[in-house]
Amino acid sequence: MSSVFPSPADLPASIPALVLRAAQLHGDAIALEDGAQRIAYAELPERMLEVSRALIAAGIGHGDRVAIWAPNSIEWVLLALGLQAAGAVMVPLNTRMKGSEAADILDRSGTRLLFVQGQFLGNDYPAMLAPVRPAGLEQVVVIGESAAAEQALSAFLAGGQAVSAQQALERAQSVGSDDLSDLLFTSGTTGKPKGVMYAHGQSLRAFNEYVRIIGLVPGDRYLIVNPFFHSFGYKAGWLTCLLGGATILPQAMFDADDVFRRVEQDKVTILPGPPTLYLSMLDHPRRGATDLSSLRVAVTGASTIPPVLIKRMREELGFTIVTTAYGLTECGGLATICDPQDSAQTIAGTSGKPIPGTELGILDAEGNALSQGEQGEICLRGFHVMQGYFNNDQATAEALDAQGWLHTGDVGSLDVEGNLRITGRLKDMFIVGGFNCYPAEIEAALSEHPSIAQVAVLGVPDERMGEVGCACVVLRQGEQVSDADLISWSRERMANYKVPRRIAFYRELPTNASNKVDKLLLARQLAG
The missing domain is CATH 3.40.50.12780 (ANL, N-terminal domain)
Structure with missing residues (x-):
């Protein structure tokens, strides 16, 4: 199976350039689809530049930070492409953040403009942000409805009529492979989240390889459940689709x-x-x-x-x-x-x-x-x-x-x-009797048990040993096993210091917004 762009030398310089090239390559093929809403590859440049025109009219220039705080949707992709075509740097925000957490990232990234979902899962995002809004955040553009709406997306886009499509196209064509495309903030499990500076060319080269290895071909239909604010949903998600000519099917949750x-x-x-x-x-x-x-x-x-x-x-x-x-x-x-x-x-x-x-x-x-x-x-x-x-x-x-x-x-x-x-x-490691214990190694051994569907291991305080391992276990449907049986089974298969001293059974393990097991929450639950 071959990639649409078989070598790094053939890749477009930037994500906006990729969109322009994909429109020529894939024409009437559907790029974005959600229910009755469909956008063909041939339409994508115009929709991208519609957003760029509005951002240029709002004074957004090369290197300015523009944030998106919203669940997966067609609008999310169009806004991302439009701001990158305007030369701006995208700052995606985790939809599970509270107002103060979002405000911290908006402030430290120097974000000038925010696209934000009005309502999602019972939250009014603009209302959450309003009391803690950073002084440097000049504009808040709302997708959908909100009691605290400052400017609706439709009105914002209408403002782009003051900028010509040709001017927006020239701006898009000026974006280079070494220009920053995004600032993705790390999860912050070891302190405050840090903004990772990443360039257009880096993403295109890496995920062109991904397209090749997984065998994605034009016409594939790619359901993206992973959140767009995470690289799995963004780069291994919709960006991969644009590289390979697949249809992007966004899933909000x-x-x-x-x-x-x-x-x-x-x-x-x-x-x-x-x-x-x-x-x-x-x-x-x-x-x-x-x-x-x-x-x-x-x-x-x-x-x-x-x-x-x-x-x-x-x-x-x-x-x-x-x-x-x-x-x-x-x-x-x-x-x-x-x-x-x-x-x-x-x-x-x-x-x-x-x-x-x-x-x-x-x-x-x-x-x-x-x-x-x-x-x-x-x-x-x-x-x-x-x-x-x-x-x-x-x-x-x-x-x-x-x-x-x-x-x-x-x-x-x-x-x-x-x-x-x-x-x-390294930071998950816990020490039992002087021996280093790495959770993933113990999880791999436990996952071989025929009754276990999923397991997460973490170190918990112990009066005698200082720390011991606790295995948080989800059993396969219809299976039953006791904690004593699992501990006994473990003793036969791993060194004594690795054997979990405690077993906690769960119907499902808690996950964060990236659908990874939330070990910080597990630790709090076990401590309580």
Whole structure:
């Protein structure tokens, strides 16, 4: 299978240039679809420049920050493309943020204009922001209805009539590959979120490889459940579709019933997501009665995936291509990926090999390279490493060393074939009796238990040992097992210090807005 753009040299310089080229390549093919709303690739430049014209009229220039605080939708993509075509830098905001959290990022990023959803899941976002709005935020443009609406999107776009389409086109054509395309803020699990500076050319090169590896082809229909504010929904989502000529099908939030409906109704061919998405589909009572035959490609990513899940995704959900990948915001969201032809054990147990142009190293605390099989910090070097953290030189220096290595804070090793095995986070590590315990390693062992559907391990305080492991377990449908049985089973299969001393059963594990297991919330629940 070949990519639409087979080599880095053939890639457009920027995301706006990609849109202009995709319109020529794919013409009447549908680029964006949600229910009755459809936008063809040929229409996309005009819709993109409509937003750009309004932003230029509002005084937005090259390098200015423009934020989007909204759930996945067609409007989200159009606004993102329009602001990037105006030369602005996109700042996506997590839809689960409260007003003060959003205000902090808007303030520290120096955002001048915000596009914000009026109402979503019972929240009035403009009203939440109003009491804490940063002084530097000049305009708030509301998508939909809000009691605190300052300016409606339709009125804002109408203001663009003062700027010609030719002027907007020239602005779009002036955006270069080294210009910043976005500031994605890290999750903030180790302090305040940090804004990752990333350029147009970096994303296009990395995700052109992604298109090639997963075998995306023009005409594919890509249901994007992963949130657009995250690289999985943005870069491995709608940007990937534009690179490959697929149809973008936005999904505002994950709902298993709705996903089933859309797969059948919209003939979805590509459905990426975290393991929780596929687990919920496999256990769904309507699975046997729903036509899932259109599904072809699944992409997931987590440090612990039971091989049986990969097997079930292929046999019971019908995916012919299942693969796993690894990345983080600081490298654009993609660093390694499994060859879809690899075995279920390799795809489940590793995150594959580096994409072309990426160097992967496993380093010790002194920065020395470790041998195959030895555990150390996962470090990355290459074209796709961030340009730094926005207005945070100290944090940049801590993450990027003098040799150009990005220190990820993740722990892992390389197998004999050069595939990356993730063991855990440096900061997630807990110590039992003087031994270092990495949660992902213990989770991988526990996931082999036939009754376990999903598991998360974390260290919890213990009066005698200081810390011990606690396994938070979701059982497969219809299975029953006691905590004593699981602990006994673990003792037979792992070193004593790794054996969880505590088991907590859950119907489902809490997740954050990126659909990753929320271990911070689990820790609070266990402490309570």
